[in-house]
Amino acid sequence: MNTALEHYCSLPQPKRSEHLWRYSPWRRLHPTGKVVDVPEAVSAKVNLTNLDGSEVDPAIELRPARPEERLRIGGTLTEENVAASFCRALCGEESLILSIPKSFSCDQPLALDITASGHVSCLHLLLDVEANAEVELAISIRGEAGWFGLLREGIIGENAKLTEFVHNRLDHTTTMIRCDGIELQRYARLRTSTLSLGADKNKSDLRYSLAGEAADLGVFIAVHGKGSRHDDHHIEIDHKVGNNRSQVEMHAACDDNSRSVGTGRLIISESAQGADAGQVFRNLMLSDKAKADVIPELEVLADDVSANHGAASSPLDSDQLFYLESRGLDEQESRDIIVEGFLMDAFRDFKSPILVDRLRTLLLVHLDCDLI
């Protein structure tokens, strides 16, 4: 039995009283439903190019991670997380590292294509963005795996800037678990966006640690629920030191029988004076049978901070529909425009024109919208 497997087996099974697992019990997300099982898994295929399809700069490496790199980058944020431990147990010693060297700067965004296939598939990806590097990254997750687990762990070095989006377009029968554990060092900036459209069940557990002063984090998520899709995002941000900033913006459009869950946990520790943190969760309810659950938590242990959260759920605005229909659009087109506007609004502070443009195109294709 490998160490990761032993660790997973030693963890207590999460209870429903934990908000993280309240709406998506681990048993329902596990590939076999028997939580003690750790089945054989196929590694997902990964391909790295520039966004225009050309080859990446040779300074950028995507290669199997060395044990010391796994030790340095992985583990700290996701160790006690049962889903992350499960993914680590599935992947065993296999992990990839995407390494961006010190002071490297890209002319155009990178494109990382992940294809998951087979009954159970997994990927352990390490991100090492070294000091002063600046990079944009578009990650696409696709494939027809029955179950896919993605464990991403990373460090954004001092004054490094990573702007990325993750586009989930897995098959509508897939169950996906995504666990992120990313640490931001001094003056580091991470803007991470997720466009969650694929997979029948999706549980994303995204954890960020602002370990350095003046670190700046933006998490932007747009979810479109259709059919019986179940999409659960948990965003946990730990302000460990002072004068850093975080922002979470999650927009979920819930149609048919879908269910969207957004749970946030914002921790401002005693030593994080001067922190500025905000979370906003918005749900657009498109169907009578759709459900949306939100738990935005704040735990504030420092006094000189600004911490706030907001949450709202509402139906389609009939005035907006009327306005669009009065200009000659049919009802479906009008709804699509409103949904597209609502979801793209989650990315308004993403501040990467190329990636936002890409996200919009992907969303419009998904909505099968005639506006492209």
Next chain:
Amino acid sequence: MGKDEARDAVGDYRYGFHDPENATIRFDKGISEQVVRDISALKNEPEWMTDIRVKAYNHYVERPMPDWGNMGLLNAIDFDAVTYFLKSSSGTAKDWDDVPEDIKRTFDRLGIPDAEQKWLGGVTAQYESEAVYHSIREDLEDQGVLFYDMDTGLREHEDIVKEYFCSIIPYADNKFSALNTAVWSGGSFIYVPKGVHVEMPVQAYFRINSENMGQFERTLIIADEGSSIQYVEGCTAPTFSTDSLHSAVVELIALKGSTIRYTTVQNWSTNVYNLVTKRGVAYENATIEWVDGNVGSKLTMKYPSVILKGEGAHAEVISVAYSSAGQHQDAGSKVIHLAPNTTSNVLSKSISKDGGRSSYRGLVKVSPKAHDCKINVVCDALLLDEDSRSDTYPTMEVGNSSCQVEHEASVSKVSGDQLFYLMSRGHSESEAMGMIVNGFFEPFTRELPMEYAVELNRLLEIEMEGAIG
């Protein structure tokens, strides 16, 4: 204990005094099925009540402690050290002159008889486990308003109590509701007939006087169609070095078109665990309002709830929490929308100072049938120093597409600009801070009867002394 020692122990808590204990009946410490049966036998209760008590006791024993909240403090409760029943008078008096002198002195110091004459429609004063004084204005009695302590209510109106007792909060709801159902004693029973509006508030005052005491009052308020009532409760206890336990259950039933406002100003001493279950059900076009102030206690876990069961029902929850050194105010509210066109409004404010911890824990749930609901939740927290802590744990479960849910929360410190403004007009820093805190709590205090609002403001000023520097 000498005067100085007493002052040291009591500190700024002005209700921390205690009178010598003159118990007429005192049970041994600890709980068992026999204790539960003995309480029931002592009160000469009907068999169905004894059965519920015993079932609740068995559930209490089997049910584990909650695995959420402040488990460190919760698990420190020594249930075997608690006295579950203590009676200090021979019965419930209708005249203050008939109340034993030492107990009357306590309530005099708390200002209850005075308040009764001035602005109350009725009073129940509970001392330890049972009510020692009870009265209601004659005009209310003539209108058919029933206002008793719960033991008398059960004796004289068993049919009503049997219908509604445990109907909103079953004994198996949680560990502490099971404990309360097993050993309840005292509390208020109120029935307001159809169309009767009780203009003056009725009040219950709960006082723990003895060390290691458990107070488990049970309150049941039923407002019949088109009626209205305002109920005010206050709570204090002496300061001891050992802990006491207060675990009440309050059930409100607001029938069609009625209004119940339930106001609490909780000012237990900081050695009291305050673990309370409060819930109301509002039928068609009825309104339930919880106005909830938590200033005292060591640990408060209290989440007043409203189930909006009838179309057009409305819930209003205004709560404030003030936590100082060694205190954890874990308060919040739950609103469950089961019917269409129901509305709710939750406003929660908290202040933490000197290492105190305030938590807001709330739930808004909209069932699939509850269309066109409107919900607004606002939580504001102030942190007065770097040792204190504030948490917000709101849960929103929306199962209907036509409802509008809004929630916002913020945590911040007192604005330097506001302090500067007030100090530039001649106030000391401490006065300025007190004024800002009073202003912060103003949405709550304006909902209180005048006497309570004045008292609360004074209490906060005392608490704020020395908050600066």
